[in-house]
Amino acid sequence: MRDETPALPDGMITPGLAARLRERVVARLSEALAGFGPPFDGAMTARIPDLVAGFDALYARRPVRETKGGSGYNDSLTLSVLAGLLQPALIVESGVFRGHTTWLFRQACPHAALFCFDPAPEYRIWSAEGARYFGEDWSAVPVPLPEGGAGQALAFFDDHVSQARRVREAWERGFRLLLFDDNFPAEHLYATGVPPVPTLAMLQDGSLTDGTEIVWRRNGRERRYTYSEADTDGAAALLDRVLVLPDLAPLTRHPPQSNLTLVRLVA
Ligand SMILES: C[S@@+](CC[C@H](N)C(=O)[O-])C[C@H]1O[C@@H](n2cnc3c(N)ncnc32)[C@H](O)[C@@H]1O
Numbered sequence: 001m002r003d004e005t006p007a008l009p010d011g012m013i014t015p016g017l018a019a020r021l022r023e024r025v026v027a028r029l030s031e032a033l034a035g036f037g038p039p040f041d042g043a044m045t046a047r048i049p050d051l052v053a054g055f056d057a058l059y060a061r062r063p064v065r066e067t068k069g070g071s072g073y074n075d076s077l078t079l080s081v082l083a084g085l086l087q088p089a090l091i092v093e094s095g096v097f098r099g100h101t102t103w104l105f106r107q108a109c110p111h112a113a114l115f116c117f118d119p120a121p122e123y124r125i126w127s128a129e130g131a132r133y134f135g136e137d138w139s140a141v142p143v144p145l146p147e148g149g150a151g152q153a154l155a156f157f158d159d160h161v162s163q164a165r166r167v168r169e170a171w172e173r174g175f176r177l178l179l180f181d182d183n184f185p186a187e188h189l190y191a192t193g194v195p196p197v198p199t200l201a202m203l204q205d206g207s208l209t210d211g212t213e214i215v216w217r218r219n220g221r222e223r224r225y226t227y228s229e230a231d232t233d234g235a236a237a238l239l240d241r242v243l244v245l246p247d248l249a250p251l252t253r254h255p256p257q258s259n260l261t262l263v264r265l266v267a
Contacts, residue, residue, distance in 0.1 A: 095159030
């Protein structure tokens with residue numbers, strides 16, 4: 001007899017088992033976001049199961065298939081759930097690359113204004129209709145907050161630029177909720193090509209002092225960074241809440257990634 005089972009996209013599994021995996025993902029994300037506090041409340045986090053349930057089918061039809069240098073399954077899932085919950089009226093994306101995360105934002109928030117920044121547009125293979133694209137650094141372009149104010153805006157930084165600098169800029173421009181990729185602690189700087197130093201984790205690492213030299217090797221090359229108070233831009237004082245989002249790799253067994261970090265800035 002012919003097997004009538006529909007083909008499953010890569011990474012999908014029999015529905016009953018997929019539901020078991022989803023329950024674990026929902027539990028981890030719900031717990032983490034509830035602990036973050038505002039703007040997440042019970043009504044908002046109650047929507048996580050539906051968002052997680054819809055994700056595999058969404059991811060299966062992603063137009064950007066190559067994940068090297070961009071977000072893969074785990075970070076895409078977290079980003080998609082966050083955007084779906086927050087429904088910001090304005091999303092700033094700094095670090096577009098091929099356009100995969102722009103696509104995720106557009107799917108989760110079809111009506112959001114998208115301001116997308118990347119100095120290398122030649123790599124972009126998917127563009128969001130209605131989005132505004134810029135080759136300049138976001139700090140050089142006016143980005144008006146939506147009518148509803150900072151509570152309606154989300155800024156996403158995946159651009160490998162100093163996270164301290166991005167915190168300072170975002171705060172000065174009125175943004176209060178930020179999402180970062182590549183928030184590596186000092187001992188993991190070898191894990192990405194150009195770490196966005198000083199990272200959020202480094203701002204919160206009491207063992208780093210002015211002049212601390214960090215040396216690492218990546219792809220056979222020695223790299224170094226000297227931590228300096230001047231480089232931190234006073235950003236540590238602007239952080240109200242920093243949540244390293246759960247690493248979903250041990251749950252999903254999709255390859256581990258940099259992990260996203262959600263930040264609320266002080267008023
Ligand atoms: C890791 S990729 C972004 C991946 C993308 N967010 C995704 O997951 O599909 C980093 C991108 O940041 C861009 N970039 C470098 N400097 C930048 C800057 N000052 N502003 C915005 N983007 C920048 C690079 O050109 C590169 O395309």
